[in-house]
Amino acid sequence: MAAQRGEGDGVVTRPGETGTEAPADVRERARAIPEAAVARLAVYLRVLSGMVEQGVTTISSEELAGAAGVNSAKLRKDLSYIGSYGTRGVGYDVEVLVSHIERILGLTRKHSVAVVGIGNLGHALANYGGFPSRGFPVAALFDIDPDLTGVPVGGIPVNHIDDITTVCAEREVSIGVIATPPQAAQAVCDRLVSAGVQCILNFAPVVLQVPDYVEVRKVDLAVEMQILSFHVARRADEAAGDVVNGIGVDGVVIRP
Amino acid sequence: MAAQRGEGDGVVTRPGETGTEAPADVRERARAIPEAAVARLAVYLRVLSGMVEQGVTTISSEELAGAAGVNSAKLRKDLSYIGSYGTRGVGYDVEVLVSHIERILGLTRKHSVAVVGIGNLGHALANYGGFPSRGFPVAALFDIDPDLTGVPVGGIPVNHIDDITTVCAEREVSIGVIATPPQAAQAVCDRLVSAGVQCILNFAPVVLQVPDYVEVRKVDLAVEMQILSFHVARRADEAAGDVVNGIGVDGVVIRP
DNA sequence: TTCTGTGAATGCGTTCACAGCC
DNA sequence: GGCTGTGAACGCATTCACAGAA
Numbered sequence: 001m002a003a004q005r006g007e008g009d010g011v012v013t014r015p016g017e018t019g020t021e022a023p024a025d026v027r028e029r030a031r032a033i034p035e036a037a038v039a040r041l042a043v044y045l046r047v048l049s050g051m052v053e054q055g056v057t058t059i060s061s062e063e064l065a066g067a068a069g070v071n072s073a074k075l076r077k078d079l080s081y082i083g084s085y086g087t088r089g090v091g092y093d094v095e096v097l098v099s100h101i102e103r104i105l106g107l108t109r110k111h112s113v114a115v116v117g118i119g120n121l122g123h124a125l126a127n128y129g130g131f132p133s134r135g136f137p138v139a140a141l142f143d144i145d146p147d148l149t150g151v152p153v154g155g156i157p158v159n160h161i162d163d164i165t166t167v168c169a170e171r172e173v174s175i176g177v178i179a180t181p182p183q184a185a186q187a188v189c190d191r192l193v194s195a196g197v198q199c200i201l202n203f204a205p206v207v208l209q210v211p212d213y214v215e216v217r218k219v220d221l222a223v224e225m226q227i228l229s230f231h232v233a234r235r236a237d238e239a240a241g242d243v244v245n246g247i248g249v250d251g252v253v254i255r256p
Numbered sequence: 257m258a259a260q261r262g263e264g265d266g267v268v269t270r271p272g273e274t275g276t277e278a279p280a281d282v283r284e285r286a287r288a289i290p291e292a293a294v295a296r297l298a299v300y301l302r303v304l305s306g307m308v309e310q311g312v313t314t315i316s317s318e319e320l321a322g323a324a325g326v327n328s329a330k331l332r333k334d335l336s337y338i339g340s341y342g343t344r345g346v347g348y349d350v351e352v353l354v355s356h357i358e359r360i361l362g363l364t365r366k367h368s369v370a371v372v373g374i375g376n377l378g379h380a381l382a383n384y385g386g387f388p389s390r391g392f393p394v395a396a397l398f399d400i401d402p403d404l405t406g407v408p409v410g411g412i413p414v415n416h417i418d419d420i421t422t423v424c425a426e427r428e429v430s431i432g433v434i435a436t437p438p439q440a441a442q443a444v445c446d447r448l449v450s451a452g453v454q455c456i457l458n459f460a461p462v463v464l465q466v467p468d469y470v471e472v473r474k475v476d477l478a479v480e481m482q483i484l485s486f487h488v489a490r491r492a493d494e495a496a497g498d499v500v501n502g503i504g505v506d507g508v509v510i511r512p
Numbered sequence: 513t514t515c516t517g518t519g520a521a522t523g524c525g526t527t528c529a530c531a532g533c534c
Numbered sequence: 535g536g537c538t539g540t541g542a543a544c545g546c547a548t549t550c551a552c553a554g555a556a
Contacts, residue, residue: 034524035483038486042479042482045482046479060536061537062537069463071527072537074526077527079539080538084539086538086539087538088532088533088539089533090534090537091538092538105489106485106488106489106490107482109485109488111488120384121377123380124376125477130477175488198488200484201481207325217484221457222386224473225387225457226361226363228367228455228457229367229431229455230360231454233361290547292547327548329550330549333547336518340516342515343515343516344514344556346515347515348516514555514556516554516555517552517553519553521549523546524545524547525546525547526545530540531539533539
């Protein structure tokens with residue numbers, strides 16, 4: 001399989017296409033895109049951005065799919081949700097695709113981010129270069145520790161969490177990132193919500209209770225580890241159990 | 257995610273192979289649990305652990321579902337995948353449930369973890385208390401920076417990435433965590449794989465190419481943010497566009 | 513009666529396979 | 535010939551709804 005060396009972050013070149021609001025047909029489409037496809041579009045976008053930097057101008061569904069780790073039928077289906085921007089017999093124009101995906105993902109607007117909880121993870125997030133360069137400027141940091149208040153992290157001074165509501169409203173934060181200990185997460189979440197934040201990325205291992213109109217995405221390390229653990233166990237069991245179809249041996253199981 | 261599930265096969269399970277391994281019926285079940293359910297089981301487990309600490313001994317599907325943020329039918333279905341451990345008319349015994357979920361998730365074994373890339377995120381991971389306490393001892397740390405080599409982080413000395421293969425094999429690492437910059441990720445991944453690591457948690461924004469028998473889970477901050485961005489955009493569009501069903505107004509859109 | 517456990521029905525996402533255009 | 539775009543088929547996951555145990 002062609003090992004496209006996927007470049008990571010990079011400046012997204014956005015041709016023309018200034019801050020227009022979405023026209024009716026885009027609006028229509030966005031409604032219909034499956035959640036799973038949205039996640040993949042973001043991946044395609046990154047791969048494509050890497051292509052732009054390498055000077056690639058055209059790409060086939062097969063190539064792009066390979067680089068993104070999906071099969072080509074799925075890729076074409078995903079792209080078809082956002083419109084028909086390919087050329088039969090040829091492939092897709094990389095820049096065209098980039099700009100359309102960006103538009104669908106709403107990346108033509110800036111989305112200010114607030115990070116709450118400036119521990120190890122919060123530091124990592126505040127310093128994460130991938131955010132600002134991709135249209136997600138970190139506009140505010142919060143922590144409960146008064147000693148941190150005012151100290152700049154990644155160039156932004158830390159505020160006290162008591163000020164979440166006012167500061168977030170002031171700076172028009174649209175995405176809140178919760179990187180606090182679990183005990184604090186729900187309270188922080190409530191404050192974010194009352195500041196008008198409608199999208200939350202939650203790193204705390206808690207199930208947040210929010211109003212219906214708030215979108216929460218969870219990143220749960222323990223859960224990820226446990227899913228992996230499950231697979232380890234399943235494999236060990238399969239190996240220990242009977243050989244079913246064409247299964248390898250000596251610890252390395254082939255074909256689940 | 258490359259794992260395909262094999263389909264209907266008359267799997268013959270043999271009793272009593274290696275003594276400490278899961279018994280035949282557990283093995284049988286594990287094979288059949290949908291991936292999505294596995295992720296939720298991990299969540300139920302955490303909620304239940306909290307219950308144990310609070311001294312709760314029995315819980316109904318309704319309560320547990322509420323605490324885990326799912327509906328009760330789904331919860332019961334998920335639990336049914338691992339067996340029938342409830343009491344009709346009463347509910348589930350919390351401790352019984354905990355131990356069965358732990359068994360299914362393979363948490364009765366230790367899974368040694370190696371973290372590669374000791375930047376901000378790597379530090380956060382190395383210090384993350386949730387790992388060791390839940391059966392995921394961090395057994396090794398790696399970085400490319402020679403200045404870091406030998407320096408202990410979270411109590412564990414950092415090794416140079418050139419030693420990944422030997423050290424991981426030595427310490428029987430079963431889960432590798434990649435927290436490097438994107439450019440380094442694939443090379444690191446290859447080394448982990450050649451050290452026998454079959455499960456990888458990848459924080460680098462790259463699509464890793466791995467053999468089929470390796471399980472990769474990806475945590476991609478940029479993708480998460482972009483999914484949220486999509487929702488912000490969709491909402492703004494809905495608000496700007498027509499009122500479709502029973503959608504609220506004045507900036508607060510109801511029903512995602 | 514209460515609440516679990518589960519077949520059956522439904523919905524969603526993925527894959528297939530080919531029509532349509534270059 | 536090559537490659538996209540997409541209806542149709544398929545399989546997996548969720549939800550329904552009720553039978554059955556305490």
